[in-house]
Amino acid sequence: MTHDPPAPGGSTPRPLYGEELAPGARVGGFLVEEVRHRGVVAVLxxxxxxxxxxxxxxxxxRPQYASSENALRRFEQECRTLEQLAHPHIVRVLESGELRDGRPWLAMEWLEGRDLEAELAARGPFPPREALRVLEPVAAALGAAHALGIVHRDIKAQNVMVRPGAGGAPHVTLVDFGIAKLLDPGHRSLALTSTGVTVGTPVAMAPEQILGAPVxxxxxxxxxxxxxxxxxxGxxxxxxxxxxxxxxxxxxxPPPSPSHLAPVPTALDAVVKRCLAKRPEDRYPDTAALMEDLRRALEPSAGPGGRTRGLGLYLCARPEAGEDADDDALDALDRVLDAAREGLSRCGLALMVEGADFLLAATPLPPDxxxxxxxxxxxxxxLDALWPELERHVAGAGIHLEATLHLAEAVVEPDASGAPRVVDGPLLRESGWTRGAGRPGVFVPPEVLEGLTTR
Incomplete structure (x- = not known):
């Protein structure tokens, strides 16, 4: 066993190659720096x-799996799979090999960013067209894999990495082909597991995976x-x-309709429900057919649609710094968000995104x-009339209440009555808004006040 050099003062050196590799361990031409994720079979x-x-x-x-023929074959399959899949939206393999004790290893490109699950937790649901921009590269990556007879079998938010890309567009990468299945040219399953064994993640497993049927x-x-x-x-x-x-x-x-849970076009309901059909033959035949239907569902309907400027409001209510969110505070938080929803509706601002402690609402502005x-x-x-009411709901509860207005381009489509409504566009990219430095009240940037002499 290899050890670190003796520590100053004669203390016992720490082994580098135990159950987990310690910082400084050399694997091929790579030096370990830190553990980032502990999986069941492998450590990243x-x-x-x-x-x-x-x-x-x-x-x-992990060493306890190095003697398992099935685990070794699966790990080696992941290496071979990634080596075949040279695609801009699939994680790139750099090198592979074995430690002296027989443990296989795989070196891949380092993706600086966060997965979609963390992204959703931080910002809430995506506007429909932004969701399309995220799904397109994932679908393209899967299309390339399927063309080579490879099924990922574990498509979930944690396996999609999102990084800042050129021009502010996200760069999306599909990762973790650890349970991918190789198919023969006729796309019949070549199993590495026994019949009836469930493989995948329960939150996103297809019925045939749950039943251990061919995929x-x-x-x-x-x-x-x-x-x-x-x-x-979300x-x-x-x-x-x-x-x-x-x-x-x-x-x-039956799968729920997204339009019942979020302000999205009802045409998206049919797309999601076809993907989530219980029988494989009732789903889309391939990613290209899915994406074609998804783009069609997001095409603006006839009527007062297109692009215009819009006004957005982001309202946030959370415990003051250093305050514990006790029952009284949580009750106050619920009351103020309920009052805000009702009040913003009276203002004509449609609720676009909602989280545990925030609301994002928007309205299109007339072109004239x-x-x-x-x-x-x-x-x-x-808002001037609504704000005192909201402040009364949080008075004495240790809740910090603030809001920000923003003016930007918005994509609009007609609602059921034919009136324009905001559905997407820069207006809904809340992360790019100018903030009020945490001051209580409503922060109004100069562009919102442009041309207004009084408030």
Whole structure:
């Protein structure tokens, strides 16, 4: 066993190659820096390439599985799978090998960013067209895999990495082909597991996976449907208190309609429900057909649609710094958000995204300059009247209440009555808004006040 050099003062050196690799362990041409994720069969480390100095993701099998023929074959299959899949939206493999004790390892590109699950937790649901921009590269990656007879079998938000890309567009990468299944040219399953063994993640498993039946590319289409529903609504289509209950829902329960849970076009309901069909033959045949239908569902309807300027409001209510969120505070939080929803509706601002402690609402502005000024003044006056009511709901509860207005381009479509409503566009990219530095009250940037002489 290799050890670190003796520590100053004669203390006992720490082994580098135990159950987990310690910082400083050398694997091929890579030096381990830290553990980043502990999986059941393997551990993922952040390491440094000694030749280039670049960070790499190093996946090393746990020692207790190194004698398992099935585990070894699965790990080797992941290496071979990634080596075949040279695609801009699939994690890139750099090198693979074995430790001296027989444990296989796999070095991959290091993806600096966060997965979609963390992204959703931080910002809430995605506007429909932004969800499309995220799903397109995932579907393209899966299409490339399916063309080579490879089924991922574990499509979920945690396996999609999102990084800042050129021009502000996200760069999306599909990761973790650890349970991918190779198919023969006729797309019949070549199993590495015994018949009847369930492989996958319960929150996104297709019915055939739960039943241990053969899988094919349409199994990944089910996972894409789960992911699309989650992007649009901020929640999974099915949730339960136990794995058995969750599996029953995937097997038998009809999927919910996204439009019942979020302000999205009703045409998206049919897309999600076809992806989540219980029988593979009732789903889309491939990713290309799914994406064609998804784009069509997001095409603006006839009527007063297109692009215009819009006004958005982000309202946040959370415990003051250093305050515990006790029952009184949580009750106050519920009251103020309920009052805000009702008040913003009276102001004519439609609720777009909702979280545990925030609301994002928006309204289109008329293209005529005079009408736009009148509409902005109307919203400001309504907020001036609403704000004291909201403050009364949180008085003495240790809740910090603030709001920000923002003016930007918006994509609009007609609602059921034919009136324009905001559905997407820069206006809904709340992360790019100008903030009020945490001051209480409503922060109104200069562009919102442009042309208004009084408030």
């Amino acid at each position: 480390y952040r390491a440094r390439d000694e030749r280039s100095g670049a960070s790499v993701a190093l996946k090393v099998m 094919d590319a349409r199994t990944d289409l089910y996972g894409l449907g789960v992911l699309l529903h989650q992007l649009l609504t 929640r999974l289509p099915f949730s339960a208190g136990s794995q058995a209950e969750l599996e029953e829902l995937h097997l038998h329960a 300059a005079s009408a736009s000024r009148a509409r902005r003044r109307e919203v400001l006056e309504a």
